[in-house]
Amino acid sequence: MRMAALCSGGKDSTYALWLAMREGHEVERLVAMIPKREDSWMFHRPNIQLIDLFAECVGIPLIKAGTSGEKELELEDLKRVLRTLDVEGVVSGAIASRYQRDRIDRICDELGLIHLTPLWGLEPMEALRGMLALGFEIVITSVSAQGLDESWLGRRIDDGCVKDLLKLREKFGVNPSGEGGEFESLVLDAPLFRKRIEILESGRVWRGDSGYLLIKGARLADKRREVGMR
DSSP states (O other): OEEEEEOOSSHHHHHHHHHHHHTTOEEEEEEEEEESSTTOSSOOOTTGGGHHHHHHHHTOOEEEEEEOOOTTHHHHHHHHHHHTOOOSEEEOOOSSOHHHHHHHHHHHHHHTOEEEOTTTTOOHHHHHHHHHHHTOEEEEEEEOSTTOOGGGTTOBOSHHHHHHHHHHHHHHOOOTTOTTSSEEEEEEEOTTOSSEEEEEEEEEEEOSSOEEEEEEEEEEEOOSSOOOOO
């Protein structure tokens, strides 16, 4: 099936893209919505400027479109973009958020498209461990939950990080996959990447009880190791 994939460069949308391709779907376009507001209900904002590098890594043409970021209005912005594409369906990284899935379902129904959600219903930790087993290299780019302080910004998600996230789940109720908006991420390498993203310069922006990693410079680099299709 010819698909467009909603993609931010974060772990869930990247994993959904990977699974859709592995299932044999032909992903012809990446679609990245660029919200004007930091508190968009639907779309990822931290370091979204790196989506161009991401698209080069996966070798899929990218369509970028601005959106107001305002609740419900941003859906009209997405619909306008999807209406212009000659595809049969849309891939998204929804795991458990009915807010996200139901709204994309509605848009797809209106446009006669299939909404493919490869991660839907997966236990969040199962999805995260699946990414790590495949060799996904993921960095945390924003945090906004109790227990996640400034030191988490820029941290790589590995087995040690997962153990610490599970401890925070026990102590504060943090969703260790970030599905509740506790943190955002950026994928630096994955099985579908031809190149990897290398961060050259970054800084932390902290605002009381939340913050984000501001990536000031990045480039494409050769992959450190071959991440195979498993």
